[in-house]
Amino acid sequence: MSDAGSVVQLMFALAEMAGGATAPSIPPLWGRHILAAREPPRVTFTHREFDEVDGTIIPLENMVQRSFFFSPTYVSNLRLLLPYHLRKCSRFELLAACLWRCRTIAIKPDPDEEVRLLFVVSARSKLNPPLPSGFYGNATVFQRQ
Structure with missing residues (x-):
């Protein structure tokens, strides 16, 4: 499992090797232990983002997925x-905030x-x-607002 930072690092390494390098300039580091929990593990914060949620607000068949581009001018106007x-x-x-507000209005x-x-x-x-440089592991977390 990797995150976007790892994928970018991998793509640079592949580009270097496709360009003739025998090894990437930043060697990969597979240190799974780097992001291990404390020993012994202890909970210091309630992570409600992992709480179970009962049901769904609207049926999934009514959902659509769209991509939007927010130009600098549009962002300034917002x-x-x-x-x-x-x-x-x-x-x-x-x-x-804008997308959350629009979504909340839409699903009522x-x-x-x-x-x-x-x-x-x-x-x-x-x-x-x-x-460390070369770490190819996942370093993403859920953030809840």
Whole structure:
């Protein structure tokens, strides 16, 4: 299992070797132990993102998948719709909030029902000490808002 960072690293290694290198400039490191749990493991935070959710809000057959491109101009125009004190949010926060709001309006969930926004983030830049060069493993985690 690998994440996007690992796939990019692999593609660079393949490109180097396709270009005539006998080995990648950054040798692969298969250190599965690097991201192992503490010994002994201990829970320091309640991870509700893994809680079971009963049922679905709308039937899956009514779902559609679409791709959208948000140009810099479109993002700027969205930002202008925000209250002034929120305009310094990141592009990710802006688009996630906009899409979440549109989705919630579309599916009209019961106001008493708990709904969640889950997304996967890379932990590579957050780790201390950082992952060593050449680590090809998965370093993504669920983030819940």
